[in-house]
Amino acid sequence: MQNNLLGIHHVTAITSDAQRNVDFYTGFFGLRLIKVTVNFDDPSAYHLYYGDNVGHPGTIMTFFAWPGAPRGRQGTGQVNATAFAIPRSSLGYWIGRLIEYGIEYKGPTTRFDEQVISLRDPDGLVVELVARPGIQERLGWKGQAIPPEHAIRGIAGVTIWEDDYEQTNHVLSDILGFRLIAEKQNVFRYEFGAEENRARLDVRHTAGFWRGAVAAGTVHHVALRAATDEVQQAWHDILVGNDLNVTSIRDRKYFHSIYFPEPGSVLFEIATDLPGFTIDESAERLGTQLQLPPWLEAQRSEIERVLPPLRWPSAQGEAEWSERGRDVGQ
Template sequence: MSITTSGLHHVTAIGGDPQRNVDFYLRALGLRLVKQTVNFDDPGTYHLYYGDEAGRPGSLMTFFPWPGTPTGRLGNGQATTTSFSVPESSIGWWQRHLEGLGVSVDPVESRDEEDVLTFRDPDGLVLALVGHHGGGDDRAPWDNGLVPVEHAIRGLHSVTLSVAQEDATADMLVNGLGLRPQSRDGNRLRYAAGEGGPGALVDVLVTPDAPRGLVAAGTVHHVAWRAPDQATQAAWRDELLDQGVRVTSILDRQYFRSIYFREPAGTLLEVATDEPGFAIDEPLLELGRALKLPPWLEPQRDDIQALLPALDLPDENDPAVADRLRT
């Protein structure tokens, strides 16, 4: 593969009640809602983007919250854990914080010399916080006052793909995305993009006896990897097609351009461009405060808004208010 990704762009999951989703990711995890929009393929539901102050690639967790959606099943052919990076010394704080909110957390475990705290969101989505070591994660967190900045999430750390057999998935990661094998611990294989580190890692968990996963509420819909620009993405698509991979056309997602394909075990992957970003249709200080629609859906705004429940956002989602609350 002549084109390689620099790391994760975003992870998209399926949720249930959108207000409950907002409450957890903004108030409990301290992320910023950087965009309220809709699922462009099903505009009767939100597409909510959470991340750092500007929604930079590698910080993003996004959701399609469909109220009443049946609960999915974890298993092979899925991304089964989404991990965020936090300072190495913050795992104890997060454990106390989440338990104080009534969130059930697993015992802290050590993996690749890092402490890992695993828990679930209100829809059962498996999440983890990884206390990164070895010089720290220098990405700036969203400082909103709800989570002390010294403990705040820095961005995505890694995703875990569950598979029954490793070889075909490993080949896709190496020859389709340009990742490199980094380590192996029993049935867990780690691959890294670029120089590796938080935001550039994927673990492949080989579980031959696990059931096939079912994508629904509480599961990951797809995992997106970074491309710097549209020209690189187009060349990348051509290379994948030459390898015999079934790839979608390039789709306009307003804040980035996307192509989609599946790795052999079944997980849906995306290559998303870093550009143009979330400030294309609203200023940085106002990100996530109002519903934004792409031009082709704007004529349907009244009908779309009538279908969507109103969201109550904490004042801290506004940087100007958050700054006043900290002082």
């Protein structure tokens, strides 16, 4: 069938410290905190969402915040790096910002046709800044931490590590319809999505490497975009027909979701573009108070008592990136 997945919807990772996470992603990266809610499957933990001005699909990075969670182990069967897109002209700005805040980084290095800077967040999660041609035309979040011309423009793609590349290639190419556009040594690059929000997925074949362990500082899953519920249902039927272990449709309030692991164990989600994040907050007030789904509202008092205190960013959407917050990767 013709591929009608529109790109990456969001990437979800795990943090052990909600406040430090907010400080870093809003204060250093300059993303907007667009939603503070809870993990619907574990209401004792925050679920934090970051993105552009209203959290358009393709700009969203989210975190499950499990206080004191042990550090995970990066390895095969995981998303091992999440890449943010920046304009080519912004490489120098971001290198200067990394130096200013004393954050260790690698690069810029050339990967296929792009320049890449790699760093780790305070939990050790690998985050990349990818200089992408033509991305400057897409708008980022116009907060105060980052000049608009240098702002992050969304999710550029992800890198996964696989022990058995062939099985993963079958799912990506033959079932999901991703296009294999380049390969170099043991890295295979796939492209998918609509022209205006095209995403890339790199598969690094790491045969014999140890398995990853999901915990703090690792990615939990990557979500792909479906425009409508009808498209999502069609994909559900396709996945079932190909004997992939796909879940029933889950109501995540801001989108509807199905989940399935590919043969190498990387967890994928297919999420709908709608209803979106302004369903319970105005665009101006996004991310300014704890939001719960209707089925958890009756437990609000108990949930708020269990959740750790959280200092919200300023009205402009950024937290102060304090000296405590600069202890990256420690």
